[in-house]
Amino acid sequence: MERGWAGFSTPETHGKWSLRASATGELVFDNVKVPKSHVFTTVKGLKGPLSCLNSARYGIAWGAIGAAMDCYMSALNYSKERIQFGRPIGGFQLTQKKLAEMITEITKAQLLTWRLGVLKNEHRATPAQISMAKRNNVFMALTIAREARQIHGGMGITGEYPIMRHMMNLESVITYEGTHDIHLLITGMDVTGIAAFE
Numbered sequence: 001m002e003r004g005w006a007g008f009s010t011p012e013t014h015g016k017w018s019l020r021a022s023a024t025g026e027l028v029f030d031n032v033k034v035p036k037s038h039v040f041t042t043v044k045g046l047k048g049p050l051s052c053l054n055s056a057r058y059g060i061a062w063g064a065i066g067a068a069m070d071c072y073m074s075a076l077n078y079s080k081e082r083i084q085f086g087r088p089i090g091g092f093q094l095t096q097k098k099l100a101e102m103i104t105e106i107t108k109a110q111l112l113t114w115r116l117g118v119l120k121n122e123h124r125a126t127p128a129q130i131s132m133a134k135r136n137n138v139f140m141a142l143t144i145a146r147e148a149r150q151i152h153g154g155m156g157i158t159g160e161y162p163i164m165r166h167m168m169n170l171e172s173v174i175t176y177e178g179t180h181d182i183h184l185l186i187t188g189m190d191v192t193g194i195a196a197f198e
């Protein structure tokens with residue numbers, strides 16, 4: 001498709017509170033005529049776009065771990081520096097519970113995604129396995145961002161720490177490249193053999 005063709009427009013999406021550093025827009029097709037010269041010669045059906053999505057979703061699975069690690073590290077450092085009631089807040093059991101659960105979930109996600117990478121190198125990773133990793137890791141990162149925000153107390157809402165930036169960006173990531181719910185349905189279809197969606 002090329003800009004300027006009749007019926008094809010690309011309006012920009014304004015007012016975003018997530019991924020604000022990048023431009024986002026719609027591709028609108030209204031009775032567009034595509035000449036044969038612009039049809040892919042080697043790609044048939046949806047296979048091309050879907051293989052592209054598979055790679056992007058695999059990348060997102062790793063990217064989400066990075067966001068989770070940044071939130072965790074910030075919370076860990078803050079918990080050792082912030083003194084309340086005469087001791088670092090990292091010395092309280094409830095803070096340690098949050099940190100211990102964060103690093104456990106990060107480690108589980110790393111292992112899941114590392115295994116997926118091994119399968120991908122062997123050309124054995126299935127789209128459903130990639131769905132599982134994307135869905136799990138983004139949700140894990142969002143949950144960790146929220147817990148990390150709590151450890152930072154009121155300071156956690158400021159731009160002095162990376163938490164809110166990750167949290168807001170992850171709200172896009174949980175929706176794009178396949179929504180959280182649709183990836184769940186893909187896993188459901190994978191284990192039952194029955195599609196719950198059209």
Ligand SMILES: Cc1cc2nc3c(=O)[nH]c(=O)nc-3n(C[C@H](O)[C@H](O)[C@H](O)COP(=O)(O)OP(=O)(O)OC[C@H]3O[C@@H](n4cnc5c(N)ncnc54)[C@H](O)[C@@H]3O)c2cc1C
Nearest residue numbers: 018019024172175176177178179180181182185196197198
């Ligand atoms: C910042 C940003 C960047 C983006 N970049 C791209 C891009 O580069 N390329 C691209 O192609 N798209 C991109 N998208 C679009 C993104 O992929 C879509 O927003 C996403 O697929 C959801 O589609 P939708 O917004 O139309 O929501 P809808 O399809 O309207 O879904 C709304 C809700 O209903 C649920 N739902 C819908 N259908 C069903 C069903 N059958 N069963 C159960 N639940 C259902 C969904 O899970 C979701 O929770 C981007 C989006 C954002 C926010």
